Amino acid sequence: MRTFLSAVALVASVATAHAGPKEDAYQVVEKWGKAFTNGEVDAIVNLYAPDALMIGTLGKAVLTKPEQIRKYFDVALNSDKPRTAxxxxxxxxxxxxxxxxxxxxxxITGTKDGQQTVGKGRVTFVVAKRGSDWMIVHMHRSPLPAT
Incomplete structure (x- = not known):
């Protein structure tokens, strides 16, 4: 019986050790949401691959360089606080x-003139494994139409 329980425990630990690509990608998106909510510019920027492409919510250009993505989030995360995603x-x-x-x-929520703002949106993340890390290689967010 002890051998059987040990075998079950081993199988369970191996099964949870490797969750799979979908679960790994969702962990990156979860980290993104926490970093956004906590206003952690470095943490959110570090989730993006060096060659990532991004179009922000009201973006009028495709951001193609890490410094552009950093600048975007430096402004976005340091205004209208507190924020959530x-x-x-x-x-x-x-x-x-x-x-x-x-x-x-x-x-996405924020605070403007002491009042909470709420923005519903559509979002796409492409998350890819780079070396041993899962990183965002593409992100696009746009406002949800009113109708």
Whole structure:
């Protein structure tokens, strides 16, 4: 019996040790949301691959360089505090063992003139494994239309 329980424990630990590409990608998006909410510019920028592409919520250009992404979040995360970012619903497609696309709807809150603002949006993350790390290689967010 002891051998059986040990075997079950071993199988369970191996199964949880490697969750899979989808779960790994969602962990990156979860870290992104926490860094956004906590206003941690370095933490959020470090989630992006050096060659990542990004279009912010009201972006009028594709950001292609780490310094552009840093500048975007330096402004975004240091205004209208406190802020939150919550992924309300999403779907994920595993492209291969090292690439996952996550699309969904989110809610971003902020504070303007002492009043809470709420912005519903559409968001896409492409998360890819670079070396041993999962990183954002593409992100796009746009406001949800009013109608």
């Amino acid at each position: 919550i992924l309300d619903s999403s779907e994920a497609t595993v492209i291969d063992d090292s690439t996952v696309v996550i699309v969904g709807f989110d809610t």
